[in-house]
Amino acid sequence: MGKEEPYVDPEKTGGDALHNVSWVLSVPSPKTIYLALLCIVGCLTLASLVGKVFIPLLGYDKILEFNHLFDLGRERNVPAWYSSSTLLLCSILLGLIANHKMREGDGYSRHWVGLALIFVFLSLDEAISLHERLTAPMHLLLGGGSGFFYYAWVVPYMIVVALFLLVYWKFIIDLTPTIRKLFLMAGAIYVGGALGMEMIDGFYMDVYGQDLTYELLTTIEEVGEMLGIVIFIYALCYYLSVYPEPNQSMLKE
Secondary structure: OOOOOOOOOHHHHOOOOOHHHOOOOOOOOHHHHHHHHHHHHHHHHHHHHHHHHHHHHHOOHHHOHHHHHHOOOOOOOHHHHHHHHHHHHHHHHHHHHHHHHHHHOOOOHHHHHHHHHHHHHHHHHHHHOOHHHHHHHHHHHHOOOOHHHOOOOHHHHHHHHHHHHHHHHHHHHOOOHHHHHHHHHHHHHHHHHHHHHHHHHHHHHHHHOOOHHHHHHHHHHHHHHHHHHHHHHHHHHHHHHOOOOOOHHHHHO
16 A cells, blocks of 8 residues: 555645645644644643742732642643643544545545544543543552552553554554654654653652642643644644645535
């Protein structure tokens, strides 16, 4: 099976306009979306740091609710809702690509559908913290949890990541170079934050307990996850921007 080749030369278009997906929806350019999301991530990070560091240092106990609302390390607050929404956006973009691939009879259409479903799950997980419910069962299974596996939910998720790479490796290899590089970069940053930093957080919590350093470590973790998703959204928008418009027979189906 050959590599996927976009119809429009990305070097000529620069990926600066989603002109080829006017048949799907009208949206800003990939670069505009990327910069806007980066600004949101920056604002959320700043708000979290203000809540974690400056408000407690200044002793403004009466407005600590601000910390709860914007703390990157907490669930069911503004950053968590943002992360869940961007993961859902990834699923929608992947669904658009999958739909077009199925119309073409592309051999990798099922892989795109699978990615869309994976991101629906990740969005739901982020919204209601499904992964944290695995910690107690994994502690029982492992006979306890300490050190890097203090948050033992990382164990089954590491296995899932390994299985994902096994199933999707050829799909990744057959992507065009630019998209492959962006996908791998986004995945490495996201997984590095979600699993790698979570293990470091767990080790620190187990040894030193929860203090300001721990709070900063969790901030790094969440920022890594958000940046990984921003890059992935950019990659998907860029992919759509250089992808061929379906022919009239496809539109009539």
